[in-house]
Amino acid sequence: MAEMAVTVAGAAGTLRPCTGVSARGAAVLGRWRPLALAAPAKLRSSSSAVRVPRATSPAAVEDGSNTDTDPIPKVIIDQDSDPDATIVEVTLGDRLGDLVDTMSALKNLGLNVVKASVCLDSTGKHNKFSITKSSTGRKIDDPELLEAVRLTIINNMIQYHPESSSQLAMGATFGPEAPAEQVDVDIATHIDIFDDGPERSLLVVETADRPGLLVDLVKAISDINITVQSGEFDTEGLLAKAKFHVSYRGKTLSKALQQVLSNSLRYFLRRPTTEDASF
Template sequence: MAFSNTIFSVTQFSSSFATRPSSTIRRQTRFPAQISSPDLSPALFGDRRNFVEGVMSLLTKSIRSRVYASINSIDATTPSYPKSEDDDDVVPMPMVMIDQDADPEATIVQLSFGDRLGALIDTMRALKDLGLDVIKGTVSTQGSIKQTKFSITKLDTGRKVEDPDLLEQIRLTIINNLLKYHPECSEQLAMGETFGIKAPEKKIDVDIATHIQVKEDGPKRSMLWIETADRPGLVVEMIKVMADINIDVESAEIDTEGLVAKDKFHVSYQGQALNSSLSQVLVNCLRYFLRRPETDIDSY
């Protein structure tokens, strides 16, 4: 029905357009008298009629071509609107989260990149190469963002991942796969500086981006929040800093949001929560290290 209405409107337009020569002549007769009288010969009307018919023929063909293209398109029922070039330039923020607390039996890995991620077969294969087993995978959608969640365990033990070095390998492996199969995300990841097709244009000021907080989480452990500029090896380095002052890391949630790392650690000292003095020592050590990434940890 929509197509017939469109073509019908063109016919109306054609008939009205074809009557315009006579109205144009009436306007011309109102010009001052010194202007010569218009040519009203039949030959003139014949030439104009041929011109109008030629234009309308081209216009009708153009309309029909658009109608046929709509019928043959993938989604003929959906109106087609011009797409802004800015829509293609908007790259969603890549996010990778590794959670040690959500499941007592497995390490949870969650990643999203707008609606651009596929089945992630290559990512699962890369995790298997690390000696890991993906025992469960789910996909959920929140608005325009598709979130993929994996439950992984170690192949040799069937238990969740406890080794900090392996946790960091998991994180870097996933980010490396994002850079490989979605190179457009390189501007929004710290690893894009070295491994991406284009380095991030905006650099994060470490002094401004770094926030550290320690709070009690019961009598046996404390919760440590760290937000800072991301870089390869960050998780392992932070855990080493804590180990240097005899603080134990019981579990972790490692969250990478674009260029920013947002991590949570359950920590303890000799099986107890950190007191205020030790909490301050921990914050100072981490702040000193994070704000000076070139500083050798041994200089503590």
């Protein structure tokens, strides 16, 4: 396995200001950024066993001071900013440091962290990693591996900031304290589909988060012969927010097919199958 090369922006003890952080387009898109997924032919029909490496030493993470209100943990996966690497951004107010231990955990997934940086804005510290697959030197193109990356980061966040456990859906799986209240899936789930030119549609899904959700969403879409061209996946506390560009035979989805997709996803999200999940 190639050695992990890491470059941390900014001098010791200082943070550079974030750049390029702004609202994007329509309100429905919010802070989301595109995330390229694997071509449908490369998607496996079910989730394979994924080992989530755990952190081994908290020394590289700054101590989270007690505050009246704990910040909402956020994990953003960005496949658009860099043509050669997957960008992962982690935010937990001002409580996260350089996350060297998380980089080591990602390496155990067969990934290289080729660059890391920390920047600061009004929403807190943004820890960004540029990640490539060790075997190819390219960005991640497998939804199952992207989900493993997401769960690895969330697991390590909970290990060193246990106060975030009760604010994350994955706290029930990885953390010492599960969320006090479970999100009502029927209320939390919002599905919208828009035309986005003659060759694709935009699918926006917001729902209660759970392990394996990214893989399961892609599979549910592909199971009705709709192609996932690109997309993005954000984790914000108890919720997951996904955006996918989809098409049917190279064309935008008809109104009838949009309704089929919306109904299919809503049924799937209300009744998630967990017996085959290995997360």
